[in-house]
Amino acid sequence: MSGVLRAARANPALAAALLLGLLLLAVCLLATVWTPHAPGRINMRLRFAPPSDVHWLGTDHFGRDLASMMMRGARNTVAIALSGVLAGAVPGVAVGIWAAARQGLAGRAVMRVVDFLIAFPAVLAAVVVAAVMGPGLGTAVVAIAVASVPVFARLARVAALEVLARDFVAASRAAGRGEGWILVSHVLPNIAGLVLVQAASQLAVAALIEAGLSFLGLGMQPPEPSLGRMLADSQTHLSRAPQLALYPGALLALIVLCFSMLGDGLRDALDPRGRA
Amino acid sequence: MLRIVAERLLGFLVALLATAVAAFVLLDIVPGDPALNMLGTEAREDTLAAARALLGLDRPAHERLLIWLAGLPFGEFGVSFRYRVPIADLVAEAAAVTVPLAMLAMALAVCTALPLALVSVLRPRGAVDWAVGLLSQLSLAVPNFWLGLLLILLFSISLGWLPAGGFPGWSGGIWPALSALLLPAVALAAPQAGILARVARAALLETLAEPYIRTARAKGLSRAAVLFRHALRNALPPVVTVAGVQFSVMLAGSIIVENLFVLPGLGRLTFQAIQQNDLILVRNTVLLLAAAVMLVNMLVDIAYAAIDPRLRAR
Numbered sequence: 001m002s003g004v005l006r007a008a009r010a011n012p013a014l015a016a017a018l019l020l021g022l023l024l025l026a027v028c029l030l031a032t033v034w035t036p037h038a039p040g041r042i043n044m045r046l047r048f049a050p051p052s053d054v055h056w057l058g059t060d061h062f063g064r065d066l067a068s069m070m071m072r073g074a075r076n077t078v079a080i081a082l083s084g085v086l087a088g089a090v091p092g093v094a095v096g097i098w099a100a101a102r103q104g105l106a107g108r109a110v111m112r113v114v115d116f117l118i119a120f121p122a123v124l125a126a127v128v129v130a131a132v133m134g135p136g137l138g139t140a141v142v143a144i145a146v147a148s149v150p151v152f153a154r155l156a157r158v159a160a161l162e163v164l165a166r167d168f169v170a171a172s173r174a175a176g177r178g179e180g181w182i183l184v185s186h187v188l189p190n191i192a193g194l195v196l197v198q199a200a201s202q203l204a205v206a207a208l209i210e211a212g213l214s215f216l217g218l219g220m221q222p223p224e225p226s227l228g229r230m231l232a233d234s235q236t237h238l239s240r241a242p243q244l245a246l247y248p249g250a251l252l253a254l255i256v257l258c259f260s261m262l263g264d265g266l267r268d269a270l271d272p273r274g275r276a
Numbered sequence: 277m278l279r280i281v282a283e284r285l286l287g288f289l290v291a292l293l294a295t296a297v298a299a300f301v302l303l304d305i306v307p308g309d310p311a312l313n314m315l316g317t318e319a320r321e322d323t324l325a326a327a328r329a330l331l332g333l334d335r336p337a338h339e340r341l342l343i344w345l346a347g348l349p350f351g352e353f354g355v356s357f358r359y360r361v362p363i364a365d366l367v368a369e370a371a372a373v374t375v376p377l378a379m380l381a382m383a384l385a386v387c388t389a390l391p392l393a394l395v396s397v398l399r400p401r402g403a404v405d406w407a408v409g410l411l412s413q414l415s416l417a418v419p420n421f422w423l424g425l426l427l428i429l430l431f432s433i434s435l436g437w438l439p440a441g442g443f444p445g446w447s448g449g450i451w452p453a454l455s456a457l458l459l460p461a462v463a464l465a466a467p468q469a470g471i472l473a474r475v476a477r478a479a480l481l482e483t484l485a486e487p488y489i490r491t492a493r494a495k496g497l498s499r500a501a502v503l504f505r506h507a508l509r510n511a512l513p514p515v516v517t518v519a520g521v522q523f524s525v526m527l528a529g530s531i532i533v534e535n536l537f538v539l540p541g542l543g544r545l546t547f548q549a550i551q552q553n554d555l556i557l558v559r560n561t562v563l564l565l566a567a568a569v570m571l572v573n574m575l576v577d578i579a580y581a582a583i584d585p586r587l588r589a590r
Binding site: 128131204 | 291299302303306307413414416417418419421422425426428429433440521524525527528529531532535536546547550551555558562565566569570573
């Protein structure tokens with residue numbers, strides 16, 4: 001933790017990303033317990049209300065409070081992105097480490113499949129998942145996990161191979177430690193930092209997948225707000241109420257930007273040689 | 277070179293077959309009875325039986341898979357249940373929108389990314405370099421459907437220069453069709469241009485550090501001549517690889533952008549088929565998009581070998 005703080009002092013972009021991340025996290029946590037208004041409440045007499053003391057950013061085409069919808073929508077996007085990346089990272093890292101330990105035909109075959117899956121566009125995979133599972137929260141999480149598994153598998157394999165070639169692993173082997181013990185006690189802790197950095201970058205991709213699926217109506221379903229669906233709904237009222245497209249989109253872009261800057265900054269902090 | 281081409285072609289065919297089988301299992305066997313899926317649980321038994329007979333669903337699954345696979349090389353994809361026309365016709369019509377869209381987007385991405393990379397390596401870490409870096413970081417964070425909305429807001433609603441959506445078809449002349457594709461192409465291209473500019477910048481910087489660049493400068497060539505004649509050419513392989521992957525991402529990304537701009541392409545066809553539970557059509561359009569992705573990746577691999585003689589020798 002102190003390492004991250006030191007790195008943040010040396011790298012203003014990372015410091016900005018950390019601050020922004022904390023701010024967004026606070027808003028998301030707050031949205032879980034409190035929003036200015038109930039986010040799904042419809043009030044047809046208050047359609048397209050301008051910003052005021054009561055409705056900070058105004059209301060949408062159903063008279064719903066825009067600020068509340070955005071807060072809850074951001075919370076949903078971040079929560080789904082986190083769950084999906086976690087659900088993809090765990091099996092991905094396991095597969096990668098396993099393939100690194102097993103250099104034979106099976107390990108190589110698995111990595112060929114991983115290489116093939118990485119080249120497969122995430123949007124297309126997400127749409128297939130949606131076609132099989134039907135729209136919903138689970139679909140978004142699974143779609144993100146499916147897109148994340150090969151990314152983590154490839155990273156974990158490369159990193160694990162490097163650790164397995166070190167002297168302390170040879171020493172452990174000589175001391176009679178089993179392959180499983182070495183993988184868990186030596187390899188896993190030594191690649192954890194890299195996995196974390198990749199997870200931050202992958203969160204940016206995940207937020208985009210979630211928003212894209214909700215935009216198509218295949219992600220989280222109403223009345224639960226989602227930024228993607230708000231943007232899709234805004235299209236019909238674009239000339240009358242452009243703010244319905246501007247604010248939610250800007251918030252979504254901010255979330256994605258925060259994750260990708262966090263990933264880049266942490267990567268630099270972890271490996272100063274990689275700094276371009 | 278011939279061996280590389282043969283190897284890649286074989287790999288492509290194997291991957292294609294594997295994808296087709298996976299698509300069939302996921303979109304035909306896993307969801308269960310396709311006729312029931314499409315007609316709903318309230319459909320009458322004789323309606324279901326008629327639908328099954330029409331679509332050949334009365335055969336066992338492995339037979340249907342074999343019939344489908346055998347028809348693929350001849351463009352016989354089956355019949356769409358909703359549209360009641362051969363899927364090949366639907367797909368051909370849609371591809372006439374999606375492929376030009378992706379090509380236009382790719383051209384836009386390359387034509388912005390390369391000049392930006394060139395001006396930013398003229399003075400690394402200078403103000404221009406910094407601005408280009410910020411721009412590419414921003415373009416990566418902006419979701420393409422939000423950018424699309426912003427473009428509609430500016431160019432269609434405020435300025436009224438370009439249509440906000442819809443497609444007039446190619447029969448009405450090239451300009452109306454191109455102007456309908458321009459905004460969606462920009463929305464598709466922006467994030468890819470950001471990535472491409474980063475890759476090109478890194479590749480150029482690496483090449484500029486090579487000894488032969490110093491030699492070229494020492495023999496009296498100008499900075500510009502070195503940059504264009506030596507550095508750009510040697511920095512191309514990674515740029516081509518990334519651009520190839522991006523072309524396939526754009527083909528797949530059309531699912532979202534075509535829906536935003538109401539373009540009757542492969543992406544919108546796939547999306548509507550999902551909404552209407554026409555899983556036979558989904559299976560075919562997904563396979564087609566995947567095949568296009570894999571085909572592009574194969575061509576990039578081959579092009580890579582053609583550009584870089586070291587890869588050929590191996």
